[in-house]
Amino acid sequence: MKRMYRAFDFTISSSLVFPELCPAHKSVDADLFIEFDDLKPLWDEKTAKNYHFVANSHSVMFQIPSTGIFQITDGRKIIISPFSGADNGAIRLFVLGSCLGVALLQRKIFPLHGSSVVINGKAYAFIGESGAGKSTLASEFIKLGYSMLGDDVTALTFSEESVPVVTPAYPQQKLWKDTLQAFGEETSRFNPLFDRQTKFSVPARDCFENHTMELAGIFALTKVDHGPIRLSQPSKIDQFKLIIKHTYRNFFIPDMGLNQWHFEMVSRIVKKLAIYSIERPSQGDFSAPFIASQVLEKVEQLQRLKVIQMERGTL
Incomplete structure (x- = not known):
């Protein structure tokens, strides 16, 4: 059937x-x-x-x-x-x-390895390697009342007007046991991911945004050995490297004959979008609430800047 x-x-x-x-x-x-x-x-x-x-x-x-x-x-x-x-x-x-x-x-739809959420009518993606904290940070935003577009893969295209847009994935998150416990959730309520008792499938239908949204920014989560949580904007060449690195299943791309397309898409993404790096210590608490507050502050700055640019006709 x-x-x-x-x-x-x-x-x-x-x-x-x-x-x-x-x-x-x-x-x-x-x-x-x-x-x-x-x-x-x-x-x-x-x-x-x-x-x-x-x-x-x-x-x-x-x-x-x-x-x-x-x-x-x-x-x-x-x-x-x-x-x-x-x-x-x-x-x-x-x-x-x-x-x-x-x-x-x-289908030449660009897959970023990351979660995406909707903040004030725009999509923002959190990319990074497995275990970097993408889903945990997205969960913090859901806890704050924001909606999600996807977990683990963010599907990005450009409109005819060259506006970057995210297509909704499906209403599920994959969260570690420690994350669920930190949010006060009983793991017994959720199904483990096949034989992994430390990561669980968490339905997210109530907070799922099922409409295509403009992508306004990307935050790359990176673990470092020590030091404080740090949000910064890398150089353009480092932004380029981040998007290359966090293209979902990028090891298939050369044999698929997509190297040139990949290069051109990464170039457009870096040119069009605000891209930031969030360094956080690999040991100790993840501090998702603090990182979320830093992201919200940066989002407010970006949105104020866009309003000013529109008023001046420079956007």
């Missing part, structure tokens, strides 16, 4: 049930299909035994031990070939993460 969902502005027809996704009207035509098939013969034909993935301009195929083989083609089809005994939660995790991330790349 096929089920219809919405995510990243895709209407998805799926043979696999996804409780994380918003349902779509069955009368709407699908533009992305998720199906099961046996990929092992093709995998053995296309790869050497020590390969983790194989990619070209039309297709990406990768293997996850104990889970399965996945193939994404032309941003339109995801094929799942599960291994015997594979955990269903693990399969969904990789489909909603790497597979949809590749589908975005194939």
